[in-house]
Amino acid sequence: MPIEILRVDPSDDRAVDAWWDAYAAAKRADMGENALIWSRGEARAELQQASAVTERRAYVASHDGAVLGSGSLALPLKDNRHSGMVGVTVPVEHRRRGVGSALLAHIEAEALAAGRRTLRAETAWPASAPADGAGEPGREFARRHGYELAVGDLQNRLTLPVDQLLIDTMLAEAPADGYRIRSWVGAVPQQFVAEWAALDALLDTEAPTGDLDIEASSADVADYRADEALQARQGRTSYGTVALAPDGRIAAYTQIVVSGDDGNAYQWGTLVRREDRGHRLGLRVKLENLRMLQRHSPETPRIYTYNAESNTHMLAVNVRLGFETTGRLGELQKRTPSR
Structure with missing residues (x-):
């Protein structure tokens, strides 16, 4: 044919x-x-x-x-x-x-x-299938064409709303002493956008990367604003929260984006600066952001997120909140001969 x-x-x-x-x-x-x-x-x-x-x-x-x-x-x-x-x-x-x-x-x-010279791809398979995707159409197709599994992620879903008592209980475990919390709906405020963009650019290399051949993304503010403009054209709404260190810089950030089409929320980046780790700031900003989402968008039915299977700490937090695993995602990679 x-x-x-x-x-x-x-x-x-x-x-x-x-x-x-x-x-x-x-x-x-x-x-x-x-x-x-x-x-x-x-x-x-x-x-x-x-x-x-x-x-x-x-x-x-x-x-x-x-x-x-x-x-x-x-x-x-x-x-x-x-x-x-x-x-x-x-x-x-x-x-x-x-x-x-x-x-x-x-x-x-x-x-x-x-x-x-490096080609990347993704393929998903149900949670009920073998953990390595053996026998699944996308995984087997990729394997036949030389794509190897670099990172294995879990697709998790949280049905909303989460009980406020549970959120309050978990917030008490992450008091964020010495840090201030700021949250907003929509575009990142101008006073934070440069640091936010810099943290967001680090996410690909600070999160578990397995064998992926990647480097940190650029952190140009104009480029980030262009992405926000795209989100607006797509009908998406962003919810952002940061933890501010005593000197005013961003110590941690997190973002949830709600689709204007399917109505679902999607957990995007969460990152804590290396020098500010150990204070449970990641947990704090995620809980504050979840609380804000439920307050401003009570009709949102669920949140989806992906976490590397090796990220046991975040997966444990997700379990406490009520996330359930609904699938797996393979981040694949193929290196080609140099020309």
């Missing part, structure tokens, strides 16, 4: 819709009700964003005008320029026909042409 790989024009709504339909169908087939899918509008806004940080490309595999699968490539432009993030999704009815392999070969060739 001849398969044609086409680059998607982000301004072509019909092309983007066909690309997204294949992506969403494949995700739902693999994860069922626990599939975490960017909405059509969220994905469209990201593809259309003119970014100075990441070049994003989308592709479809087509036969006789019918879309059989979708793919993506994200190329960092300021840091990690040795790497590229690839994605391949094929609905069940089109699998085992060479569609995924054709898509991946095309995307890898484009990444190599852009000078990327």
Whole structure:
């Protein structure tokens, strides 16, 4: 069966819709009700964003005008320029026909042409499956094409609201003596944005990274503001909390983002500066942020988060709050020969 790989024009709504339909169908087939899918509008806004940080490309595999699968490539432009993030999704009815392999070969060739020697990808599988993903479609496809598991994450879900008494009890265990807590809804206040962006940029390397070949992201305030503008176009609402050290600098931060489409909340970054660790600040800011979310958005039904399986401390906190494991995520990596 001849398969044609086409680059998607982000301004072509019909092309983007066909690309997204294949992506969403494949995700739902693999994860069922626990599939975490960017909405059509969220994905469209990201593809259309003119970014100075990441070049994003989308592709479809087509036969006789019918879309059989979708793919993506994200190329960092300021840091990690040795790497590229690839994605391949094929609905069940089109699998085992060479569609995924054709898509991946095309995307890898484009990444190599852009000078990327390390390729990263992600694949998810249900919590009921083997911990290493053995036998799961995405994991086996990646294995066949040379992608190795670099970090194993747990996908966890918390049904809201959390009882205020439990939050208060856990807050009493993290008094944050000497530190002040500040919280807000929406964009990061101007007086905090530079430090916030710097902490957020460190997250990829300060969190458990396993064997991932990555470096810290850039911390440009203008780039961070551009990301906030994208979130606004996507209809997302951000909830942020920081702990301030006695000298006024940010010692810890955390962020939850609520989707305007599916209504769910997603835990994004949480990080404590190295020099401020040991005071349970991470727990404090997460609890304060959760309390604020429940106060300002009582209709939000649940929070989803990913944690590295090696991050036993945070997983223990999640268990106390009532999170349940709903799936696993493999962060994959493939190193290619230098050109």
